[in-house]
Amino acid sequence: MRARDIDGDADQDIALASSFTDGVFLYVNGGNSSGGGDGSAWTRVTLAPTNTLVAITTVITDFDGDNDLDVAAVALFDRNVCSFCSPGKLVWFENTGNVLTGWVEHVITDTLWGAWFIAAQDISGDGRPDLVVVCIPIADGGGTTQPSGLYWFRNVNDASTWAGPLTIDASLARGWDMLAADVNNNGVVDVIAVDADNNVINWYENARPPGVPMDSPTFTTHLIASPAAPFALEVANLDGDAALELITSSNAGIEWYDPPANPAALWISQTIDAGFGNMSPVRLYAADFDLDGRVDVVVADDNLDVLNWYQRQANGSWAMTQLRNGYSMNMLSGGDLNNDGRPDLLTSTYEQGNTDELAWWQNDP
DSSP: OEEEOTTSSSSOEEEEEETTTTEEEEEEETTSSSSOOOSSOEEEEEEEOTTSOOEEEEEEEOSSSSSSOEEEEEESOOTTTOTTSSOEEEEEEEEOSOTTTOEEEEEEEEEETTEEEEEEEOSSSSSSOEEEEEEOOEEOTTSOEEOOEEEEEEEETTTTEEEEEEEEETTOOOOSOEEEEOTTSSSSOEEEEEETTTTEEEEEEEOOOTTOOOSSOOEEEEEEEOOSSOOOEEEEOOSSSSSOEEEEEETTEEEEEEOOSSTTSOOEEEEEETTSSTTSOEEEEEEOTTOSSSOEEEEEETTTTEEEEEEEOTTSOEEEEEEEESOOOSEEEEEOTTSSSSOEEEEEOSSOTTOOOEEEEOOOO
């Protein structure tokens, strides 16, 4: 799920991908697009109806250049063909002006095996947001495991057509998480991804010169670190310099990596909590929750069923507060849902009893 002000009324709404009920949904804060939403009332709007799209993740941006926000999603497979033995899909939902009724679905591709995570950034430098997708291994109906990998789709003519998949790394074996960011601070968007099977975190340097549009830039692979079974990624500015730092979960626990002067070299690891998150699916979200000018980290562990807040101290250490125990969360995000200037949390569950839930956690001063 992602939180953005999708309807332009100065409060944050939520786009949700559902892989059990197979749909994509929008939750309008305040129940309408008149503003004033404080997280107490929500109207659910269907983008992809139930039983149509085995959606895994969403992203929100203006794909068609009409100055409103659209939604894109990836689907792991086509359940109507064969569960877990059919290609997945990449789709975007056009916002035609009325978020309560005016959405049009556009299929970018329906032959994308193992589509798992999605990011939207301008990779080509033409001013239009492109889509980056990481795919995990999926066995087809004949028992053959289809190739995984890291790919991107170029936005052509304001999303009326798309070029792709274009390859970033076809050898990426199991990319549980991926994000797009300007790693080397040169004004060109790069890509970071984990490979849990090969125990690496790589960043892929976009070779496009700054300020020069390119339809098919090449990517150079750089190793960030080699933790065992890396899972989740988050970027934030933790030390106040110009470069973004990388927060990760792996069998080494929760760590953050500081890029050296040459980010093509190995990054410098710092420990947040070495004893947490080992051998577990973990999700991360970073924000300055206590408004002290330092970025904190919240971690959701789907196996241990806990939600922890790691508060960054003035001396650089981390103080942990457990926010919840006995509650299984498979996704974690955030935003200012009640519009009080404080970042809140968003969580979702998966196979949690008879029903799953989408929840927001108020950051109460």
